[in-house]
Amino acid sequence: MSRKPEAVTRRQLIAGAGAATASLGVMALSSCDARTGHPWDHETDIVVVGSGVGAATAALAAHENGDAVLLVEKAPTVGGTSAKSAGVLWIPDNFTLRAKGIEDRKADCLEYMARFAYPERYSARGPNLGLSAGEFDLLEAFYDNAADAVDLLRATGALNLAEWRMFQLDRSATDYLDHVPENKVPAGRALGPVTADGGIGLGVHMMEQLHSALQARGLPVFLEHRVVRLVLDAAGRAVGVEAETAGGAVAFRARKAVIFATGGYVHNPAFVTKYQRNRLYGSCASPMATGDFINIAGAAGARLGNMSGAWRTQIVLEEALVSSELASGVFFPPGDSMLQVNRHGVRAVNEHRNYNDRTEVHGVYDPSAAEYPNQLMFMIYDQRTAEAFGGAYPLPEQSSGSPLVLEGATLDALAARIEARLGEIAAQTGEFSLASSFAANLKTTIDRYNDFARAGIDEDFQRGAAGYDREWYAVFSPLQADAGWPANENPSINMHPFRDAGPYYAIMLAAGALDTNGGPAIDAGAHILDTDDKPIPGLYGAGNCIASPTREAYFGAGHTLAMSLTFGYIAANAAHGEPRDSA
Ligand SMILES: Cc1cc2nc3c(=O)[nH]c(=O)nc-3n(C[C@H](O)[C@H](O)[C@H](O)COP(=O)(O)OP(=O)(O)OC[C@H]3O[C@@H](n4cnc5c(N)ncnc54)[C@H](O)[C@@H]3O)c2cc1C
Incomplete structure (x- = not known):
């Protein structure tokens, strides 16, 4: 079993990353962790698994926080299902609404989200609007962070966004439940990527922009590295991952945290049969959506949630x-x-x-x-x-x-x-x-x-x-x-x-x-939870690989990308606060 950094080919490590890695604190090495006894090939502060919108956002936010970061991707190309999408992002209280003077108040938006996601329990007068504290916290975390996340991406030049006028027509996208009284801003929350020539772009343009930003910052993306295992230390903290490659196994040490944004399981027929309540005949997700995180996190004691869920079409x-x-x-x-x-x-x-x-x-x-x-x-x-x-x-x-x-x-x-x-x-x-x-x-x-x-x-x-x-x-x-x-x-x-x-x-x-949306459960800090609802130290998740923070509700165009982007951002910020293991 090869554990040499040479196992990484030039094609697998995205061009431009190599020279910058040492200065960014990402190191290629052949060392053995004194505490876990695990041999490492690469070391960084935060290992991000995947390269779709959740992963790219997490990596860029981690970099802004001053953390060293690298991405590990199993496909030969970057972008996942995010690159196949229309690239729309459902962002409450976003900069285009603010520019027009349209107020998207937190209390109103929470009512809309709670009403849509939990119709059987929603109560405008109840504590937490009728939701459990954990459910409410997830919706609140989304509202509190979504606009900040896109503002960061815009401010750093990583993503060029504008109000999403549907397919370049003069229409703001109307939400998917515009006609309930709880929806006080029924159009205008959807944003879309703007192409180089000023047109409204698609997911492929969004992912091109985000990956250009990763490259410009010298953040390595290891392609054709399929993460198969999480490495835990004796205290149960996530300290790295192991990936399979054509050249053998490669191990990545994370001094602070590991963030997964690896998509759902819709192209894993065994999982679809096992977890979906009803029959699913097919999906337009990336073929890489095979739910690898479910067993990886399960082995670390994660609690699974929303397993029968999907973004349906x-x-x-x-x-x-x-x-x-x-x-x-x-x-x-x-x-x-x-x-x-x-x-x-x-x-x-x-x-x-x-x-x-x-x-x-x-x-x-x-x-x-x-x-x-x-x-x-x-x-x-x-x-x-x-x-x-x-x-x-x-x-x-x-x-x-x-x-x-x-x-x-x-x-x-x-x-x-x-x-x-x-x-x-x-x-x-x-x-x-x-x-x-x-x-x-x-x-x-x-x-x-x-x-x-x-x-x-x-x-x-x-x-x-x-x-x-x-x-x-x-x-x-x-x-x-x-x-x-x-x-x-x-x-x-x-x-x-x-x-x-x-x-x-x-x-x-x-x-x-479009993909499934069940997996390990998270809290409002995007920590992966164990079966006692306690965070597994050092382990985070975002996007379709985790239990959807909104169950199956799809608030409007751009809902799923916005969830992945926002919880990727939240994960990077929470991971920043983790102690850096410099042993
Ligand atoms: C045609 C189409 C249009 C859509 N339009 C929209 C839209 O406009 N707005 C919207 O909100 N949603 C849209 N969606 C849904 C949206 O694309 C997905 O929900 C979203 O992209 C999921 O993002 P993610 O970050 O969770 O995962 P992904 O973008 O799927 O990224 C996951 C990545 O992880 C990698 N990976 C998986 N397992 C491993 C492993 N073991 N090791 C390493 N890497 C791994 C995958 O290869 C992939 O690159 C659309 C979907 C389709 C198919």
Whole structure:
């Protein structure tokens, strides 16, 4: 087993880092720790594991605090799922709100967050708004630190951010629960990266900026180093990590602390089966999201939390059957003459709710039939939606003939086509099938929906009632002017009656995720907690690798990146206060 620093190739250590490392207190060595007896290859104050937004923020904040820091990343490239994302950050009381004179008061924002994350216990009058002290502290820590974290990144030139105007349109992103009275600032909390030429950027631009900042500061990123073990001293303090590389094991000593920001477990099929309450068919997360931290921290006595949680999105079943590693999720189902039905041919959800909450409907259990009637949902649409909205994912440019789309000249023919396809893939879906009443119910469902569309009120699921539904519809569901279909002149832009004549189409949708969000639990200082809720000394976590501080609530565009960034920042600041072991 090699323990020589030579095991690190030049490619693995990001260019530019090497010369600066000695002066920054990061040392390459071949020594043995007198107290743990552990041989070390590299030594620093704070070891950060991962290179997504949580890790990069933690490393930059640690550097600002004067701590020596290095990053250890298992992929051959930096950025994780953060680099695949849209790069949006949900930051309360951010600098753009302040510049406009919009007050995002802490008490108001806490009410919104508590109401959204804990609807079954939220009480405006109760102590801690009805939450436990620990739950409340996490929300408070997020509010108290999120704006400071982005202000630090901006002030140090690490990240260029602006108000996120959705996809460069003149619209501030509306929160995912804008219509509850607790949300006093329903738009404007979302920020987005600004590209070099001044445009609104994506996650890849955000991560490019953050990694340029790491490089400019000479902070090493060890690529293709998969951390597999935490090293604890005799007192149970985290003092380093061991990583696997193609050249053998490499050990990193942390004189102060280890911070993990290694993403969720959505691409670990064994963990998905073990921990998810309902079936997940695929994810658009980085393939590196295999939940390595769960067992690493478990071995150190960490308490796990929120293990069945995920940031959810519907996905296209036909794509997931080819590969569970997906390019995208169905973030917003386009179309107005479009609805979703379950195996009974009835609607079960507001089709224009946000992706995270909408996808929860797949897990609804029918106790009489002992089944999940919405395990698969069928997005049904007519020729108007096919042509006027074609090309807006998941609608193909041409629905007819697409391998993702089932087609029928009539609704009966469409039902028969769906049933036949479900028969072909039965082995991959737990033999999910249509109820015998599907075709009859589908017609009734469409008739009822058509009445709602004409009246402009969805009496069953309130589609189009909330600002979110309308605002995001306008962005994600543009009607193509040259498609030859008239604009929707019904009272609600979100709904249009179906045509009486076919053809009709169906896209099969299943539950998927951006990533999971369960793992070792943290406190408000981002310390990893043991089974007695005591911090494991020297061990911190942020992002999707830990138990989500907001359970499954997704407050608005940018929620998950903001959580990872903010708790990465909190972790670096708390780790700064740890005693430096100079033995
Ligand atoms: C298409 C898409 C769009 C999205 N858009 C948004 C958005 O706009 N806003 C938003 O808030 N969220 C968005 N998300 C979700 C968001 O990208 C993730 O929730 C977020 O990036 C997670 O950040 P993280 O820091 O926890 O982990 P990641 O960014 O996934 O980083 C984890 C890193 O740890 C590394 N790693 C894992 N295990 C180890 C190990 N054992 N040793 C060393 N390294 C390891 C991984 O390789 C990876 O680089 C989107 C997701 C997708 C897929």
